Amino acid sequence: MCKGKLVRSAKLFIFLLLLYSCPTLAQHPISDGILAGAVSTENLEITTGQTSILVFPKPIKRHDRGSSQILTKTINGIDNVLKVKAEDSTMRKTNLTVFTTDGHIYSFQVDYSPVPAKLVYPILPDPRITIAPAPTIRLNEARIVEVADSIALTPGRWIGKHSKKSGGMQLHLTGIYLKDAVMFFQFSVSNHSPIPYNIDFTRFFIQDSQQGKKTINAEKEALPLLKRIAPMDQVDSGKKVILVVAFDKFTIADRKVFTAQVYEKNGDRHLTMKLKGKVFLKAKPVSP
Template sequence: MKTIIKYVLLCLLAVKTVTAQNSTKSINLSNAAATPYEIELTQNKTTHILFPSSIEYVDLGSSEIIANKVEATSNVLRLKSVKEDIKPTNFTAITNDGKYYSFNVIYNEQPIQLSYDLTKFEKQNSKKQSEVLFKDLGSISPSLVDLFMKAIIKKNKKELNIKSKTYGVEAWLKSIYSQDGKLYFHISINNKSNLPYEVDNVSFKIKDRRTTKRTTIQEVSLKPIRNYRDFQTINSQSKQDNIFMLDQFTLSDKQILLIEINEKNGVRNQVLKVKSSDILNIKQIIELKL
């Protein structure tokens, strides 16, 4: 009798297992699809797309179309077909702010439109783009980084007395914030002179505070991961603010961080000196009202 009961239980268990396996269904990803834009290309005319942010990546679905970033810009893509009457294809693009764009391409000898401004389109149509994560940002999304930077700019609080002044141009390090293993440096440039001030580059270097002629100068360059904007020409009697994000670091009492702002074809260079105490006493971004 016990043998029969065991046999029946085994049969029921086998039937249940088979039923469970048969009831397993594949997941339909149609609801997760990234809705593509539709675009027409031709061979004898160039199509341009203006993206809201710098282009980081482009992948073409066919060798029958070509695409390049416009050299003088970072957010304009030009495209055309390599021959007439190409087959329908697609391409994707990822921008610096983490947005993912998908395009369906069809051939048209006379495209209705040759220039597309996605910045204008997204504002008018509230199209929500898919977002990707970048390795250098870790688990922080690019849109959240942008939110942090905007909050710092909006707060515009001068928490540090670190400044440099040369020939009518002032540079201030207003504040340093931290969040999720990243440091945010708020730098402001005020051009009080009568000549425009064009920034060539901004560098971050850790150096020894005291060195002698016999001592080898120790220098470590730090590369910003992101910045709020590319410094442009600062007109006379005007100012501009920017945020630079770097990986978190600390300084010893014998070290100093130099932030060097160099003028293009000029001598009005600025140097901001940051001590270890300035780094250790920074605040977290969560203290700001986002």
């Protein structure tokens, strides 16, 4: 019996020895991504007075900070770059994980250094590890237009969210609808002033709900699939128009807000509304 145990132990020892000496599973720089069967890291050194730049081969889908002492910011119009700094010199060693749109995961061990060894990190993907995207069935473009037009004609109901008034103008959230992985937001733009209001453009983004003095104000643009204004983009005195905006289905964390902005053409009566994630739970399904 003892001899059998010794043989099994010897086989296990030899297997483990081969496993950890195998070149394909040896530690590999994290700049090449995450390896199948082993997670190896490269230390990312950051400081307070200089910004470290991570350049990814594909757009960043989201990222997760192991500590709030890591300050991160994406760049508007450059969706594959992440700027990273340390909040202060007391930052403890932590981690940072970045997910890109091609399904790759990049993980970093982050440490404070008064003088980082380098500031720019070109990141290369490792094709051996990806996240298989969940299959989704999304509406085609024609169907998105059809559903948006139908929602624009649907009587909305104010669900408790609105912007501050600006020169007699106000933005109300009147409905959230969901159809086949597409989320539709219905807003009303009301004019309580004697001056007509012409909509110039709209903007939507996600950001942290609270910003500290040393926190980088990170904003992530939310790009609509479609925008519809009914009946027209001019809001006459005492009238309102309906704005319907379609996005790929998404949710946000409790510490973040979804911000909708409407800008006036040749004017300064700009409207801003911030929505917390719990409001998304009021979404109603669109019937076939």
